[in-house]
Amino acid sequence: MNYVSTRGNTGGVASAKAIRLGIASDGGLFTPEQIPQIDISQLEGFKGKTYQELAVAILGMYLTDFDKADLAEMVRAAYDYPAKFDDLRVTPVTRLQEGQYILELWHGPTCAFKDVALQILPYLMTKSSELLHDDSGIVILVATSGDTGKAALEGFRDVPGTKIIVFFPEQGVSEVQRLQMVTQEGKNTYVVAVQGNFDDAQNGVKEIFGNEEIIRKLRENHLAFSSANSINWGRLAPQIVYYFYGYLELCRGNVIQLGDPLNVVVPTGNFGNILAAYFALRMGLPLGKLICASNSNNVLTDFIQDGIYDRNRRFYTTISPSMDILISSNLERLLYYLSDCNAGLIKDWMDQLKRTGRYQVDQGTHSRIAAIFYGGFASEPDTKATIHRIFAQQKLTVDTHTAVGVSVYQRYQQETGDRRPALFASTASPFKFNSSVFEAISGEKANEAEIALLEKLASFSGLKIPGGLKNLDKKEIRHRTVCQKEEMGRVVQDLLGIH
Numbered sequence: 001m002n003y004v005s006t007r008g009n010t011g012g013v014a015s016a017k018a019i020r021l022g023i024a025s026d027g028g029l030f031t032p033e034q035i036p037q038i039d040i041s042q043l044e045g046f047k048g049k050t051y052q053e054l055a056v057a058i059l060g061m062y063l064t065d066f067d068k069a070d071l072a073e074m075v076r077a078a079y080d081y082p083a084k085f086d087d088l089r090v091t092p093v094t095r096l097q098e099g100q101y102i103l104e105l106w107h108g109p110t111c112a113f114k115d116v117a118l119q120i121l122p123y124l125m126t127k128s129s130e131l132l133h134d135d136s137g138i139v140i141l142v143a144t145s146g147d148t149g150k151a152a153l154e155g156f157r158d159v160p161g162t163k164i165i166v167f168f169p170e171q172g173v174s175e176v177q178r179l180q181m182v183t184q185e186g187k188n189t190y191v192v193a194v195q196g197n198f199d200d201a202q203n204g205v206k207e208i209f210g211n212e213e214i215i216r217k218l219r220e221n222h223l224a225f226s227s228a229n230s231i232n233w234g235r236l237a238p239q240i241v242y243y244f245y246g247y248l249e250l251c252r253g254n255v256i257q258l259g260d261p262l263n264v265v266v267p268t269g270n271f272g273n274i275l276a277a278y279f280a281l282r283m284g285l286p287l288g289k290l291i292c293a294s295n296s297n298n299v300l301t302d303f304i305q306d307g308i309y310d311r312n313r314r315f316y317t318t319i320s321p322s323m324d325i326l327i328s329s330n331l332e333r334l335l336y337y338l339s340d341c342n343a344g345l346i347k348d349w350m351d352q353l354k355r356t357g358r359y360q361v362d363q364g365t366h367s368r369i370a371a372i373f374y375g376g377f378a379s380e381p382d383t384k385a386t387i388h389r390i391f392a393q394q395k396l397t398v399d400t401h402t403a404v405g406v407s408v409y410q411r412y413q414q415e416t417g418d419r420r421p422a423l424f425a426s427t428a429s430p431f432k433f434n435s436s437v438f439e440a441i442s443g444e445k446a447n448e449a450e451i452a453l454l455e456k457l458a459s460f461s462g463l464k465i466p467g468g469l470k471n472l473d474k475k476e477i478r479h480r481t482v483c484q485k486e487e488m489g490r491v492v493q494d495l496l497g498i499h
């Protein structure tokens with residue numbers, strides 16, 4: 001299986017190279033030249049597999065240059081219960097209400113769905129270096145809206161031959177998220193607060209990736225960059241697995257029969273998670289509509305509706321901060337497939353986005369998008385009301401991101417009358433966003449600091465505080481660097497000592 005750049009100038013690399021590089025040299029994203037296909041009889045065969053076995057089967061279809069036994073070993077280590085995930089099923093499915101099910105993606109060490117990919121990415125990355133006979137040190141640069149940073153730090157912590165530098169927006173993450181990152185342990189971990197929003201941090205990282213001078217200095221020091229953001233194919237591929245798992249779980253529970261369509265609802269920011277659902281659909285998993293749920297930063301809602309991507313709008317800081325994004329990087333991969341792999345066109349649109357903040361896709365591409373996806377958004381009051389309603393009616397506590405999905409789906413059903421069963425990607429533990437969740441379920445104002453609230457949320461909801469979030473306030477603060485967005489390149493050189 002070959003990986004090509006969405007912008008066309010880098011052709012045909014194996015998955016190890018795509019993962020090791022993270023991003024193509026022309027600025028495009030590596031993406032599979034063809035999407036592997038499965039049929040119903042193969043799907044039937046998947047029914048008997050555990051999560052780990054399913055992961056080996058599906059990753060094996062994409063990472064064809066990896067040895068199957070190596071993949072099995074990496075999967076075993078990454079999804080170990082109870083060392084890494086606190087549920088044997090890795091991504092268990094629970095019932096929300098009639099016809100609506102929740103795919104719990106937050107049972108990993110940092111309590112968000114990103115663990116599913118970031119627990120295995122370091123193995124994929126170091127194995128890729130091995131396959132490529134490349135022994136230079138790997139420097140992972142990450143821009144985070146909150147959850148990626150911690151999940152990547154935890155995944156790469158003390159992995160030999162790697163260093164990881166994480167930039168987060170100083171005012172753009174929850175207190176729990178911030179503490180998770182600044183208390184990070186590990187000899188190879190660096191965490192920096194940027195005075196700006198997520199897009200500033202992400203643009204800064206993209207600029208460093210393309211900075212010839214820094215890259216040359218890195219090379220002189222026998223180092224090379226890679227990315228742990230969802231622009232890296234090694235982040236995307238592991239996420240395809242859980243859509244299969246969720247579908248098969250519902251088959252095993254006799255909620256659906258093999259072949260029945262299942263709608264999938266995904267709270268979306270960078271378009272990585274929902275793109276994994278698109279890959280599952282294109283592979284042959286019988287999914288129905290893919291519901292792209294946004295918060296007030298509703299660029300994608302507008303785009304799916306009218307084909308115009310326009311980031312020139314107010315940026316909102318919301319109670320679902322991991323979706324506070326105006327440039328959804330992974331959309332580029334979708335556009336590549338839906339424009340008949342027309343890399344020239346993608347390059348034009350991305351150039352326009354960079355120059356003017358806006359582009360409009362042609363009618364054919366837009367109608368193909370609208371046939372597969374529904375876009376909607378939930379305001380902050382909608383989101384809180386949804387958390388409240390779910391708690392009152394179902395005695396379930398969901399986080400703010402998951403609630404955005406549920407709220408958007410309610411509107412979708414009202415508009416369309418679609419009664420097919422639905423699977424909601426639940427992207428974070430409610431404890432990660434506890435003040436908003438506590439206020440929504442209790443109707444009380446949360447006066448305590450977020451950390452003190454963990455206990456309160458636990459007793460109110462009847463849930464246990466996840467191991468990864470306990471005692472956060474007692475841990476030593478190990479990272480205090482703050483910088484302006486223009487200084488990120490210099491900070492990277494300082495931290496690596498490569499002036």
Ligand SMILES: *Cc1c(COP(=O)(O)O)cnc(C)c1O
Nearest residue numbers: 147269270271272273322427428
């Ligand atoms: C990252 C994140 C999202 C957004 O996922 P994308 O793949 O960027 O679309 C949603 N919810 C939570 C909790 C996240 O951490």
